[in-house]
Amino acid sequence: QSALTQPASVSGSPGQSLTISCTGTSSDVGGYNFVSWYQQHPGKAPKLMIYDVTNRPSEVSNRFSGSKSGNTASLTISGLQAEDEADYYCSSYTSSSTLIFGGGTKVTVL
């Protein structure tokens, strides 16, 4: 099973909003409302930012939001801050009962 498709990199200035896409198939992203997003800083473990497409863990800033349309999910970061600079990965539950991840997107704060 191929990885979900994410852009390799996106960038924005402080205070701006940016959106990262995550494209899969009807066997994963399009078939289930089980898309998650993770933030990973260099040398650190991933941290869950969004689960079940739109839900945010209580400790995660409300500047992070998720959505989905068809086979594509999206993560939006509003009010971009320097600390948001990191790699971001999407994941989806699949028809094989496994988790499939995207290739990752490097977010740069200009």
Next chain:
Amino acid sequence: QVQLVESGGGVVRPGRSLRLSCAASGFTFSSFGMHWVRQAPGKGLEGVAVIWNDGIDKYYADSVKGRFTISRDNSKNTVYLQMNSLRAEDTAVYYCARGMTTADYWGQGTLVTVPS
């Protein structure tokens, strides 16, 4: 607080075996599924295996099917990954993570190196 601590990584020759462990604390371990996810150097995340809370249902990525086995001991709050017939392409940091349809808590990872 939820804590996951992996151990067992190291350098191993191609074709040999290694067993990873992940000790869990801070939650009711027997109520949650558990994942092993790996990350090759400079690369993205790859789901390796998942085991349901009762330890009966297990699922694997195609890349490890037939070589890796996931198991758990709910009396010890520990999940394992038995890795056989290791290859150079299995070199990665291996993370354990809690959950089934998502991975909400992650350990710090353990590095497995298989020289080519």
